[in-house]
Amino acid sequence: MKKSQSFFTQDKPASFRYYKPDRKVLGKKMADHLRFAVCYWHSFVWPGLDPFGGDTFQRPWHAAGGDGMKQAEHKADIAFELFRLTQAPYFTFHDRDIAPEGATLRESNRNVRKIGEVFEKKMRKSGMKLLWGTANLFSHRRYMSGAATNPDPEVFAYAAAQVKNVLEMTHELKGENYVLWGGREGYETLLNTDVGRELDQLGKFLNLVVEHKHKIGFKGLILIEPKPAEPTKHQYDYDVATVYGFLRRYGLEKEVKVNIEQNHALLAGHTFEHEIALAYALGIFGSIDMNRGDEQSGWDTDQFPNNLPQMALAMYHIIKGGGFTSGGLNFDAKVRRQSIDPDDLVIAHAEAMDLCARALLIAEKMIDDGKLGQAVDARYAGWKGKMGRDILAGKMSLAKLAAHVEKTDLEPQPRSGGQERLEGLVNRYI
C-alpha cells in the first residue's frame, strides 16, 4: 500500500458538507438513494490525451515498456485507494481497463480474470461493490467497423466471447448490473452501410446476452447506454426513445433497460431530466452516468457534474420515478487534461458526491413540499372528468367527439402554463 500512500497526498477519506451516507432522506439512507460508483476508465486508464495532444498525467502504471500485469495490479492498488478516499461504495469497469490485452482472446480473458481475483480480495476486505461491468468492444482496431454490427461475422463472434467473459465475471463479483455501450455500433457513412441488416445483427446480439444472463442466473439488469454519435457519425442507440423502439423491435423491452448519461443526453439534443422522465414513462429506466457535457462543445467532455439546479431536477425525476433498484449513480467523468495532480482525482469525486447529495436534499424538499407535483396534477385535472375518462377508456370515437363538439359549440379556454411561477418555485428549493 506504500505506493498508493505516496500517490495521493491525503490519507484520510474526503470529508463532506452534505453527503452523510446514513442520513435519512425520504425514508431511505442517503447512500441507498445515491449508490455512487467510481469508474475505472476515466480515472485510471485515460492518460490525459486528446485528439490534439498526448499523455499529460504520466501515471506510473502507464510507463512504456512495463510489465502489463504488474502495472494492472499497481493500478488496482491505486484504484482501491481512491475508492477508500472518496468513500464511494461502488465501482465500474470495462475488461480492457483492468488488464492488458493478450495475444489471443483466451490470454486476454485470463488476464482479466486474474485481476478479477485481485478485485475479489480487495472487495471483500474493503466492502467495495461492483455497480456494473462491461466489455470494451470499441477500442481495438478489430472493432473499428462495429462489434455486433460489424460487416464481418467473426467480429460478432469475438465480441460475443468477450461479453460472455465479462458478464460471467460480473456475476461472480456480485455486480449488480451489466452495461452495453455500443460506441461503434453505428456508421461513419451510409455509403457503405446496410442499416436494416446492422440493426438485426444488434438485436440478435442483445438477445444472446439476455439468454446467457438467464442461463447463468445473473439477476442484475442488462443496460444499454444511449448516445447519438461519437466516435461514429451515427450510433444506433441514439437516445432513450430510439432505444425503446429498438427493444420493442427485438422483443427486449421487458429484459433491457437504459443507463442514461447527462452528456449523451445533451449531445442528442435533450436535457438530462428529459431522458430520465421519458425512461420512467416507457418503463425502461435503469441507472445513470452522472457527469456533464460542456454546453459549448460538440463532443463528449465527460466533466464532473457541477450545475446544482440541473442536478436537483435530475434527482427529483429519479426519486419521483421510484429511485434506483439495482442501478446507481456512476461518475462517468474525468478530471480535465490539465488536472494532472493525483489529488485532483480525490477532489473531483468528493466535490461531485457532495453536490449530488446536496441535489438530493433539494429533491427531497421538492417532494416533501409537494407543490411541483400538485401543479402538474392540477393541470391535468380535467382528464379525471367524464369525457377525459371516456376518451382514455376508448369509449369515444372521432365521430362521437365531433358530435359533442358540434352539439355544444365547444370552445375550450386555454389556461396559463405558469412556467415562470414554477421556475421560481424550483429556485426556492435551491
Added chain:
Amino acid sequence: MKKSQSFFTQDKPASFRYYKPDRKVLGKKMADHLRFAVCYWHSFVWPGLDPFGGDTFQRPWHAAGGDGMKQAEHKADIAFELFRLTQAPYFTFHDRDIAPEGATLRESNRNVRKIGEVFEKKMRKSGMKLLWGTANLFSHRRYMSGAATNPDPEVFAYAAAQVKNVLEMTHELKGENYVLWGGREGYETLLNTDVGRELDQLGKFLNLVVEHKHKIGFKGLILIEPKPAEPTKHQYDYDVATVYGFLRRYGLEKEVKVNIEQNHALLAGHTFEHEIALAYALGIFGSIDMNRGDEQSGWDTDQFPNNLPQMALAMYHIIKGGGFTSGGLNFDAKVRRQSIDPDDLVIAHAEAMDLCARALLIAEKMIDDGKLGQAVDARYAGWKGKMGRDILAGKMSLAKLAAHVEKTDLEPQPRSGGQERLEGLVNRYI
C-alpha cells in the same frame, strides 16, 4: 382568372431542363417517381413575417378588413394558377390554410368544406390532385398547450372533430394520404408536464384517427411527420426512430408511416438520407417533405432544396427502398421573406422541380451502374457464410460463439471501409 393573370408576370407554364414528366426512368415515368406537390401554407398563407418583422408579401387576399371567404376564393384562384404554371400534379393543405376560422367549429368546418367544393371543381378542370390533407392543430391559442396532448380533454375533443372533418374531406377529394404533424404535441417545460400521460393521449388520438380512416374506407396512408422541436422545446415525434417506438407502443406500426422532411431531419441531428434509409429499414417509409434547412441556423428555415449531391443521395435511397407508393414529394418550402415578387414563387418551384429531376437522373445512374450497391453487398458478404447464417438463424449462443473463438484463437482482420473511394464514386455520377 383575370386576377391571377395579373398576379404572376408569366402566363406560360415554366420550362425545364431536366424535368420531363413522361421521360422513362428505371421503368417508370419521371412524374410517377417524383409525384411533386405544392403546399398551400408557405406559398399562399404565410405573409412573409418572422419573429422580428411583419408582412413583406402584401398578397391581395391578406388585406385587412376583407371578406374572409372572398379572400379564400381569390387565394384558391391564385393557387391553382401557380399549380398550372409549375406543372406540379399535386397539392397539399391544412384546413386553416384554405378557409377562415369561424365563430364555432361548425362554421369553420363549413368554410373549409365550401372551399373544398371550389377545389373539387378546379381539380376536375385542371387534373390537379391532392397528395394529402391535414388539420392545423397548432396555430390557434386553444392549442397552445397541445392538441391531443393538451392538459384539457376538451381540446382533445376539439382536435378530434377538426381531424374528422379534414380526413373526410381529404377522402372525398381523393386525397392519397392524410398527414399529422404534431407541432404542439410536446412540451415547453417538464415542470408542468406529465410525459407518460401525454404519450398515452397521443397514442389514443392516433388510434381514433386510424379507426375512423377504416370506417370511412379511406385507403391512403396515415402519416406522422417527425420533428424534434420548434415551436415546442421538445416534440414527441422527434425523429423516425422515435416515431417507430411510439407506433410500436400503441400498436400502430402497421397502420401509420412517416412523412420525412429534410429540415426536420437536420434539426434532429440526422442527414435526410439517414431518416429515409431508416424508415425503409423499419418498414414505415411513407412520403417526403422536400426542402432544406440552413446548416448554420437552428430553426426550420424551410428553404427550397438546392444541394444537388445531397438530393441525389436522398433520391437514391428512396428508389432503392422501393420508391413512393401513395406518398410523394411535397415542397414544404417557402420563398425567402425578401423574395416578394409573385414570380419568385414560380421560379422557386420550377428550379426545385428541375433539380429534383436532375437528382433522380443521378440516382438512376447510381442504380443502373450498381457499383454502390455492390460495394455494400461485398462488405457484408461474410454474413452469407455458415457462421453468419447460423448466428442470424439463432443457432449460436454466446457460449457456442465463445467456444469457437477460443478453439480457433480467432483474430478477425479489419478491412478498409473505403469511404473516400465511395465518395469519389458518388461524385462521378453527378
Added chain:
Amino acid sequence: MKKSQSFFTQDKPASFRYYKPDRKVLGKKMADHLRFAVCYWHSFVWPGLDPFGGDTFQRPWHAAGGDGMKQAEHKADIAFELFRLTQAPYFTFHDRDIAPEGATLRESNRNVRKIGEVFEKKMRKSGMKLLWGTANLFSHRRYMSGAATNPDPEVFAYAAAQVKNVLEMTHELKGENYVLWGGREGYETLLNTDVGRELDQLGKFLNLVVEHKHKIGFKGLILIEPKPAEPTKHQYDYDVATVYGFLRRYGLEKEVKVNIEQNHALLAGHTFEHEIALAYALGIFGSIDMNRGDEQSGWDTDQFPNNLPQMALAMYHIIKGGGFTSGGLNFDAKVRRQSIDPDDLVIAHAEAMDLCARALLIAEKMIDDGKLGQAVDARYAGWKGKMGRDILAGKMSLAKLAAHVEKTDLEPQPRSGGQERLEGLVNRYI
C-alpha cells in the same frame, strides 16, 4: 388607473427574499449594482405569437380596429403599473413599441413624441428612469434587407431619420444610454450580398450616430448589441470579438461599447461570462440584457433567467470588471407563450429580480473571500518574474528567447489547472 388595477390581480408591489434595494453590497446599494430595467417590447408589445401560431395573450390594447394612439396610452398605463409592481427602477423601449407607425415618418415620429410626453409625466410622478432607448430598424418591410446595410441608400436615410428622433428623445427623457441592435444588418445569402460594402455602410452609419450624440450633448453610452444571426442568416455584430474588430475598423472603439445578452452569447457559441469578461478585457463593456436561452433550442427564446450558478458567475465578472457605469441589467425576456395571465408578467420579473439579487450576493462572497481571484493570480505569478516582465516589455526577441532555452536546456514543467477544485470552490459560495 382603473384599467391597470383590473389588469393585474395584485395591487401591492412584489415582495422579495433577496432583493433589498438599499442593502449594501461591496460598498454600494444593491439597486446601484443591479440597475434593473423592464423592457417594453416583450411585456407589452409581443402578443404571444410564434412562427407556428398566433396571439395567445389578447391584451386589450392589441384589439383589432382600435384607435392606435388610445391603445398606446392604455399600454403605457399598464406598463407603468407593471414597473410599479415589480419595483424595477428603469425601463427600455423601441420607438415602434410605444406608438403606432403613421403614414409618414413625420407622423410616426410625432406619435412617438406624444407618448414620450406621456412618459415624461409618468416618470416624473413615479421616479421611473429610462435605461436606454432604441429605434426599431427591423420590423417594417422597408428594412427587410437591412437598415444601414440596405442595398438602397434611401433606407439608410430613413433609418438615420428614425434614429435621430429616438436618440434625441432618449436624451430629453434623461435616458442613460442609447442602443443599436442590428437585427437585419446582415444577410440571408451571400449570393446577393457585398459584405465589404455593407460593412462600410454600417461603419458610416454608426459614425453619424456618434457625431450626432456629441452634437446634442448626450452623455450616455452608445451601445451595440451583438447577435450572431436570427432573423438573418448572418449578422455583422456576431459577438463581442467581432464588434470589437468592427469598431477598430471604423475608428469607434473609444466611442461605442456593447450591450451583451445571455441568449445571444449562447447562440454565438459562448457562455455569458465569456462575453462579459472579453468585453472588459477589450475595454468595451457597457450593459447587459439579462435573459436566458434554452440550451436545446437553436433560436432566441429570451426566457427569464433562472440558472443561479451561471448568473452568479456573470455577476462576478461584472463586479470584478468594475460594475456598470451608465449601463444596467435589462430583462430582455418574455413570459412564455402559454403564460397568458397578466400576473405571469409580475411573477416573472419579480422572480428574476430576486434571483439576480441572490446571484449578486453570491458574487459578493466570491469577491470578499478572494480565493477565486487569488487562484488566478497565483497561476500567472511567473509573469511577474524577470523573464515574464522582459517579454511583455519587449526586451526579448525570438532569437534571445531561443538562446535562453538552448543555453539552459529549459524544460518547463506543467502545473495542474485545478479546474475541479475551483468548480467546487464556486459551488461553496452558492
Added chain:
Amino acid sequence: MKKSQSFFTQDKPASFRYYKPDRKVLGKKMADHLRFAVCYWHSFVWPGLDPFGGDTFQRPWHAAGGDGMKQAEHKADIAFELFRLTQAPYFTFHDRDIAPEGATLRESNRNVRKIGEVFEKKMRKSGMKLLWGTANLFSHRRYMSGAATNPDPEVFAYAAAQVKNVLEMTHELKGENYVLWGGREGYETLLNTDVGRELDQLGKFLNLVVEHKHKIGFKGLILIEPKPAEPTKHQYDYDVATVYGFLRRYGLEKEVKVNIEQNHALLAGHTFEHEIALAYALGIFGSIDMNRGDEQSGWDTDQFPNNLPQMALAMYHIIKGGGFTSGGLNFDAKVRRQSIDPDDLVIAHAEAMDLCARALLIAEKMIDDGKLGQAVDARYAGWKGKMGRDILAGKMSLAKLAAHVEKTDLEPQPRSGGQERLEGLVNRYI
C-alpha cells in the same frame, strides 16, 4: 525506394478527369490557381486513433520500439512517394510531424533539421515545394495550458525557440508561407484564466514572429488559422472576424493574414465562403485548408472535401477576391479511421484534387458568365446615385438625412432579393 513501392499498390501517378495542371482557366494555369498541398500530419503521422480507440493504420514507421530517426526517414520516403502519386506540387508540415522529439529542444531541433536536409534533397529531385511550415505548439504536455498564452513564461520562451527554428527552416526550404495555429491558445475554464493577459501575451508573441520574419528576410506570409474551439473550450482565434480584431489590437493587420479551413468555419457557425468573402473584405485573406466537416458532428472531422456546389462557391469567392498570392489549397484532411489501406491515401487525394478542379471550372463559368456578379452590382446600384455617394463621402449628417426624409416624406420601396433565382442560376453552372 523499395519500401514505398511496396507500400502503395500503384506505381503510376493518379489520373484525373478534370485536373489538368496546364489547362488555362481565366488566364492562368489550373495548377497556379489551385496550388495543392498534401499535409504531413494527417497522412503520415496520425495512426488512426480517436478518443475511443487506438491505432488502426499500423504504418511501419509507427512500430513501437523503432529508431525514431530511421522511422522519420522511412516516413519521408513514403510521403514523397505519395506526393509523386498524387501530383500535388506542395506539402506542409509541423516540426513534430517530421522528426522525433529529443531529450532537449536542441536535440529536437537537430532532429527536425536533419529531416529538413532529407527534404531539401528530395525537393530538389522531385520539384516538390513547401507551401508552409509550422511548429507544433499543442501536443506535448508542456503546452497543455497554452504556448504563448501559457501562465508560465518559460513555456512562452520554449514556444518562441521552437517557432524560430521552424520559421528559419521554412525560409531555407523556400517555403512560401508560415502558419500559426493556436490550438491551445484559449482556455478550458474561465475560472482559472485571465483573458486580457493571455491576449496580450499572444499579441506579443505574434509581434516577435513578425519581427523575426523581417530580420531573416522571409518574404512569405505569416498566417493565423482561425478555429473556435477544440481542443480548448474557447480558442482566441475564433474566426476570421475575431482574428481581424486581434490583429488590429496588436498592430498586425498589415503583417498577418488568415489561413481559412472549411471545418473550422463550420464549427464557428459560418459557411466556408463566408469566411473567405469576409477575409477578402477585411484585407486579410491568405490561404485555405480545404477539407470538410461533418455537418452532424460537433468536432473537427477533417474529411476530404466532397460537396461540389459548396466547393464551387468557395472557389468563386477566392477567384473573385483575386485568387491566391503566396497561399494555396492545403488538404488538411485525413482518410477515415476505417480507410486502412495505403491506397486509400492516394484515392482520397486524387478524388479531392479532381473535385477541386471541377469546382474551379464551375467558378470559371460563374465569372465568365458574369450574371452572379451583375446581380449583386444591380442590387446596390442606388449607392452610385447622388445620395448614396454623399453618404459614403461623409457629406450627410443624421440631421441632413432626417431633413431629407421629412421634406420628401420618403418611403423607400423594398425590392425582391431574388434568392431562389440566384440559387437556380448557381445550379445551372454545376
